[in-house]
Structures are given as C-alpha cells and as structure tokens.
Amino acid sequence: MVRLLALVSWMATAAPQLPGQQTSGLATRLDQATYAALRPILEAAGRDSIPLRPLEAKALEGTAKRRPAAQIVAAVQRLAQELQQARLLLRQAAPTAPDAEGDIVAAAEAMRRGVPAEEVAALRRRVPPATSLEIPLAVLGELVQRGVPAAEARAVIEHMVNSGVPQARMVEIPSHVDVALRVGAPPITALGSALQSLGIPVPPPGPGGLGPRRPPGDRG
Amino acid sequence: MNQEHPLVRDYLDGELAYDALPEEHRPEADQFRRIADAMASDRVALPPGVRAAIMRRVRAAPEPAARRVWSWVMTPREIRVSPAMGVLALAAAVGALLLTRPRAGTVPDAGPSHAALTATNTRFVFLAPTASSVAVTGDFASWDPKGIPLRDATGTGVWVVELTLPAGLHHYVFVVDGHQWLPDPNASQVDDGFGQKNSVLMVPARVES
Numbered sequence: 001m002v003r004l005l006a007l008v009s010w011m012a013t014a015a016p017q018l019p020g021q022q023t024s025g026l027a028t029r030l031d032q033a034t035y036a037a038l039r040p041i042l043e044a045a046g047r048d049s050i051p052l053r054p055l056e057a058k059a060l061e062g063t064a065k066r067r068p069a070a071q072i073v074a075a076v077q078r079l080a081q082e083l084q085q086a087r088l089l090l091r092q093a094a095p096t097a098p099d100a101e102g103d104i105v106a107a108a109e110a111m112r113r114g115v116p117a118e119e120v121a122a123l124r125r126r127v128p129p130a131t132s133l134e135i136p137l138a139v140l141g142e143l144v145q146r147g148v149p150a151a152e153a154r155a156v157i158e159h160m161v162n163s164g165v166p167q168a169r170m171v172e173i174p175s176h177v178d179v180a181l182r183v184g185a186p187p188i189t190a191l192g193s194a195l196q197s198l199g200i201p202v203p204p205p206g207p208g209g210l211g212p213r214r215p216p217g218d219r220g
Numbered sequence: 221m222n223q224e225h226p227l228v229r230d231y232l233d234g235e236l237a238y239d240a241l242p243e244e245h246r247p248e249a250d251q252f253r254r255i256a257d258a259m260a261s262d263r264v265a266l267p268p269g270v271r272a273a274i275m276r277r278v279r280a281a282p283e284p285a286a287r288r289v290w291s292w293v294m295t296p297r298e299i300r301v302s303p304a305m306g307v308l309a310l311a312a313a314v315g316a317l318l319l320t321r322p323r324a325g326t327v328p329d330a331g332p333s334h335a336a337l338t339a340t341n342t343r344f345v346f347l348a349p350t351a352s353s354v355a356v357t358g359d360f361a362s363w364d365p366k367g368i369p370l371r372d373a374t375g376t377g378v379w380v381v382e383l384t385l386p387a388g389l390h391h392y393v394f395v396v397d398g399h400q401w402l403p404d405p406n407a408s409q410v411d412d413g414f415g416q417k418n419s420v421l422m423v424p425a426r427v428e429s
Contacts, residue, residue, distance in 0.1 A: 025362075058413065060363040061391075065401060067414045075413035102388050109389065113410060138389045138422045142408055167387075167424030174408060 026056050034059075034069040041077055050083050051101040082108040089117055090133075093124035102134030110141035119154040127161045135167045136160070142174040147187035156191065159203040169198055224252055232256065340423050342385050346370060346394045346404070349377025358392025358418070360385050367395045387425040391418040 027035055038059055045055055058079050062072035086107035087099060097103075107120050115137075123140065124133060136157045143153040160170055173194050180190030195202050228249045230236040241249055344356045355367030360383070370379035391410070394402050403409045404419035412418045 054359075057359045057363065061359075061412065061418075062414055064357065064363040064365040065412075065414055065416065071414055078413060106389050109410065132425065134388050135422055135424055138420070142420070142422075145408065166426075168426065171422040171424050 026059060029060060030063055030072075031069070034063070034072055037069060037073045038076055041073070041080055045080050045083075048084065049099070050080055050087065051104055053101065054083065054105050055080055079108070082112065085117075086111065086120075089121050090124050093121035094129050097124065097129035100132060100134070102132060103137065106134040106137035106141075110137045110144075113141035113145045114150070115140055115144045115154075116150050119150045123154050123158055123161075126158050131161060133161075135170060139170050139173055143177065143187075143191060146174065146177055146181065146190075148177070148191050149188060152188055153191070155203055156195070160200060163201065165200055169200060172198055173200075224248060228252060340385060340387065340426065341382055342421065342423060343380060343382045344370060344392075344394075344404075345406075346379045346396075347377060348379055348394075348396055351377070351379070351396045353397055354379040355395045355398075356381060356383075356392055357395055358390055358421075360390055360392070365395070366398075370394075385421075385423050387423045390421040390423060392421060393418055 026038075030038070042052060042055060045052055055076050058076050059072055062075055067075075083104055087104045090097065090103060090107055091099070103124075107124075110120055111117055119140070120137065123136065127133070127136075140150075140153055140157050143156075144150050157170075173191070176194035176197050177187070177190045180193040181187065185193060192202060224232070225245050225248060227236060227241060228245050231238060231241050231245075231249050232252055238246070238249070346354050346356075348354050354370045354372075356370060357364055357367035361368055368381060368383065370381040372379045391412070392404070394404065396402055401416065403417040407419040407421065409417040410420055
C-alpha cells in the first residue's frame with residue numbers, strides 16, 4: 001500500500017517530458033542521427049517556449065518525404081527561427097495578447113507568403129487581444145499571395161475581424177478572388193468582387209480601404 | 221386529398237337541393253352523405269368488462285428497457301469497494317490528468333474569446349482515373365507516409381474521403397499509388413521547406429454560444 005502511494009506521488013511530480021519524446025513518436029520515426037541532430041534544436045525551442053508541435057511536424061514531414069537528414073535539420077531550424085520572430089512580432093504588437101500557437105504559426109506562414117511584418121503587427125494591434133488570428137492571418141497570406149496589396153488586404157481582414165464576420169465566410173474569400181482573377185480582374189478588384197459576392201460589407205474607401213488612394217495633398 | 225365538387229359542397233351544406241344537383245355529381249354526393257351520416261351516428265356502447273380487460277393488458281405490458289435502466293440507476297444501493305481499488309482508481313485519475321497536461325515548451329491556443337472551437341468535417345477530393353490507390357496525409361495525420369486512404373466509390377477515378385479536423389491551419393498532400401506525393405490542384409500551395417509544395421487547408425472555427 002505504501003509502495004502504491006509512493007508510485008502515485010512520483011507520477012504527480014514526474015519531470016516534464018523532454019522535447020522529442022512525445023506521443024507523436026518522433027524518436028521512433030526518425031533515424032538516430034537525425035533525431036540526435038534535431039534534439040538540441042527542439043530543446044532550445046522548448047526552453048524559449050517556442051511551439052514544439054509544428055517543429056516536430058516538420059521533422060516528421062521531412063522523414064515521410066524521405067528527405068536527407070541535413071535538409072530536415074535545416075528546415076526545422078529555419079522554422080524555429082521563423083516561429084521565434086513571429087512570436088516576438090506579435091508580442092511587441094500586443095503585449096497583453098496571449099501567445100497562441102496557432103497565431104504564431106499563422107503569422108510565420110503569412111510572412112513566408114509575402115505579408116510584410118508591419119502588416120502582421122498592424123493586424124494584431126488593431127483587433128482585440130483575445131481574438132484568435134490563426135485563420136485571419138492565413139486568409140491574409142492567401143490574398144497577398146494572389147497579388148492583393150498587403151495593406152489593403154490587411155485592412156479588409158481587420159475590418160472583418162472587428163465586424164464579427166464568421167471565419168467560415170472568411171475562408172471562402174480566396175476561392176472567390178480566384179474566380180475574378182480568372183476573368184482578368186486586377187487583384188484588388190477581385191477582392192472587392194469576392195466580398196460583394198459573399199455579402200461581406202466592404203470597408204469604406206480611403207487609406208487602407210479598398211477605394212482608390214488619393215495622393216498626399218490632393219483635395220479633389 | 222380530393223376535394224368535393226363545389227356543387228356537392230353546397231348540397232352537403234344544405235344550400236342546394238338534391239334534385240337540383242346535376243346527375244354526374246350525385247354519386248359523389250351520396251358517398252359524402254354516407255360518410256357524414258356515419259360520423260354523426262351515436263357512439264358505440266362497449267360490452268361490459270371490455271374496458272377492464274384492456275386496462276389489465278396495458279398494466280401487464282413489460283416496462284420499456286430504458287425506464288428499467290433509469291429506475292436501477294436512480295435507486296440508492298450499497299456499493300462496497302476495497303481500499304486497494306480506491307487507490308488504483310485515484311492513480312488512474314492522476315495518470316489521466318498528467319497525460320492531458322500541457323507539455324513544456326508549448327502554449328495553449330487562446331482561441332476566439334467567446335467561442336468554443338469545434339472540429340469540422342472536411343471532404344478531400346482527388347481526381348486520378350488511373351490510380352490504384354490515393355491517400356491524404358499531412359500534419360493532421362502526423363505525416364504518416366501511408367496516409368488516410370480515399371475511396372473511389374463510383375469507379376470513375378474520383379477519390380473521396382471525409383475527415384473531422386480541428387479548426388486551424390493545416391498542410392497536406394495526396395499520396396498516389398503509395399509513392400507519388402502531389403499537392404491538391406484545387407487548393408493554395410506553399411513551399412514545404414524541402415523544395416516541394418504542400419496544400420493549405422483553413423478549417424474555420426465555429427462559434428458555439
């Protein structure tokens with residue numbers, strides 16, 4: 001009985017699992033050399049509270065795709081740096097917002113797809129801190145990748161988040177933009193058309209809006 | 221339901237005499253009149269003892285299983301458990317709590333401030349008329365190289381599977397014939413960091429208030 005109670009007590013105070021020894025079975029799916037090379041990266045990420053799940057996923061992806069160990073390690077290292085930069089950017093933009101793994105991953109991917117860091121930061125600053133940005137940032141990345149100017153795309157996303165547009169509607173925008181692009185519409189016009197076809201209110205024209213920008217000093 | 225002819229209705233309402241009814245409508249009128257007369261007749265008197273016999277049958281009918289289970293569950297009864305079983309149950313509960321606690325180095329998602337994120341059914345469709353097998357793999361499948369198989373139910377080369385995925389951003393590819401890794405031609409693509417492309421799937425959060 002005493003031994004059983006001791007076992008229970010030990011379980012309650014057991015040290016946290018080391019990075020890599022997760023239920024995802026990283027150690028079992030990677031060869032020893034690759035796992036050994038990745039372990040310092042994962043441990044460092046763990047110490048810095050960088051999300052580990054996407055790093056492990058990238059390692060598993062590389063193994064599944066039979067990439068060389070060096071390529072897997074490089075990809076995971078690069079992703080760790082991107083996640084660190086994304087987290088720093090989001091924290092600086094909204095210090096009171098929680099560090100959400102989804103937001104950090106989406107911010108890193110948005111920047112990888114061409115969204116300038118200042119637009120990611122602007123979006124974080126201008127929506128309530130507790131709002132999840134994972135889907136809004138993903139949609140922003142989709143729009144910028146399709147050629148929509150980043151500032152306009154960000155303004156639209158920001159408007160939708162603050163207006164309470166459901167994410168289920170937001171994720172439909174890129175495919176509607178594609179329809180307009182296929183018939184030759186410029187990206188910004190395609191975005192406006194997509195919003196109208198989805199019944200999403202278009203932000204008012206002006207700086208950051210969808211309308212034409214007036215040059216500085218133009219009062220006409 | 222067939223409606224009676226307006227003239228027949230007038231007859232039944234007493235607004236038109238039977239003799240004034242055209243001959244072709246009289247059979248219909250007769251039929252409705254018979255029905256109306258039957259409904260207006262006096263109630264049938266039951267022989268003595270029939271009502272009592274019916275109630276005896278109802279009371280003897282077996283209680284529905286659900287009601288029996290509910291009665292058993294709600295009836296207080298004495299349960300005896302040895303201390304060892306109690307400790308084992310406690311250990312199991314502690315073990316379950318430890319397995320579900322956040323790992324070091326990860327942070328929980330904040331999520332929309334007012335919503336419960338729910339999983340969503342997502343349908344994957346891939347056109348491969350000459351393939352013998354198609355699977356989908358990605359972060360939601362831990363990048364298992366075997367993937368989750370799609371089915372070509374109609375034999376037309378349209379491979380389909382429907383999965384329940386958590387809300388958020390996902391990367392995936394299709395695996396054709398076990399060795400060909402292809403992004404989804406109908407989805408956005410991003411560099412995978414290995415010189416190839418992944419497809420992007422955005423699963424929206426559904427607000428449950």
